[in-house]
Amino acid sequence: MKKSVFAASTALVLAFAPAVQAQEVTLTLSHWVPPVHTVDTLGMVPWAQSIAEESNGRIQVDIYPAQQLGAAPDHYDMARDGVVDISFINPGYQAGRFPIIAAAELPFLVSNGTSASRALHEWYTQYAEQEMGDVHVCLVHLHEPGTFHATRGPIAGPEDFAGMNVRPPQGTIARLIGNMGASPVQVPVPEMREILSSGGADVTSGPWNSLRLFGVEDIVTHHLDLPLYSVAFVWAINLDVYNNLSDENRAVIDNHCTSEWAERVSTPWAMQEREARPYFVETEGHTMYTPNAEQLAQWQELSQELRAEWATNATAAGLADPAAALADLEARLVAADGAYQP
Structure with missing residues (x-):
């Protein structure tokens, strides 16, 4: 070739x-x-x-x-x-095809893309x-936890996304988007700039440096300041x-x-994403939205719905005890210092 x-x-x-x-x-x-x-x-x-x-x-x-x-x-x-x-x-680009590994897509699961990657591999x-x-x-x-980035705001709580078109990173967050009253627009990250610049999407998802790498930092200037999910x-x-x-x-x-x-292949990527956040905090024209206690509770309630759905899908795929499997993953993440920190 x-x-x-x-x-x-x-x-x-x-x-x-x-x-x-x-x-x-x-x-x-x-x-x-x-x-x-x-x-x-x-x-x-x-x-x-x-x-x-x-x-x-x-x-x-x-x-x-x-x-x-x-x-x-x-x-x-x-x-x-x-x-x-x-x-x-x-795997999340083919939503529903790989329901077991989709556990890693759940919101509020991991705190980083480094030691959490080691735990996920072992699990x-x-x-x-x-x-x-x-x-x-x-x-x-995994990659470093990502969040939502929009062309307009506010985007602090789930209700703020109602009626918007949102590009998800994987299938689990696509379902979250639907549960928020928004519409998922399924395109892979290499096509992110095209869908945003054309108006086909109002919001995208990703860790911080991906916005600069894929050239959309001039389009999405409103950011949910919440480490919501990973891929x-x-x-x-x-x-x-x-x-x-x-x-x-x-x-x-x-x-x-x-x-x-x-862990080794994911660490430089995770560090780059982590170090990119201050750019958006400090750059004029970018707005950060931090959920209040009520809004955070709404995000977490939606997350619990997704966990129940994951268990149902994993059972249908032949996983004997999804609750035990997810508990095992969470325990490994805690042991590796890679679990989500409220």
Whole structure:
């Protein structure tokens, strides 16, 4: 396949790959965010570089960013069907398809995208084969908690969103939007600027730096100052590719599919998002809305409705005891210092 000039991260990986032996395996890793995104430059590139080093150059990972090989919502099927070897997936882009991992989409669950990612990876590996058995789940992690950003305000309480068109980050928040009396407009984040600038959406969702990265900070100037939700991401490997690796090469990959790597690839991204918030607080023309006690109670009541719905959906998907599973996730988050802090 001809390589795009935009696959700059591939060149970085190759530059660090040891020349001790010729590569025996070349894997394509596809994602849908820009090549300058931190999850690429400080997540995927070091991950691929480490694989090259540990394998003494036997395994090369070529990274294709920005939807070069397929649209964002298609990335699970791309890995499953062998269109790519490894893909970066937002399971929430296909709402209802992966109801177990949707627990990570619930509001008021996590406090960060770093240690919480380690806890989520450890939790979901118990269920990955049940829910995503037609791929090999390598890494599971989160982004720093996000919130809503609007073209107009106020947006402090759920009732403020009534009648608005809102771009959700994943399926659970799409249902929250509907329960607020707003209308979800389902487009992936690479299409966020287009839908906002055209007037097709009044509100978007995301962590803070995503507004600058995707060029919408001049459009959405009203912000709900509440760490409301996160998004789970999965790095999936085509099952045949994984199973056909030599034992030696598979061991290298397994060493890079760990909870430690889940936290490592998510940490630079989380820190960048965290550090971006003061820009919006301090920049003229941007307005922050902090819910009062009554409004916060309304947000939390909606969250409880979503938890009950998650349990129903997870039960239908074959999860034997959703209450125990969610309690286990919350306990792991507390132990990892990654649980939501009121």
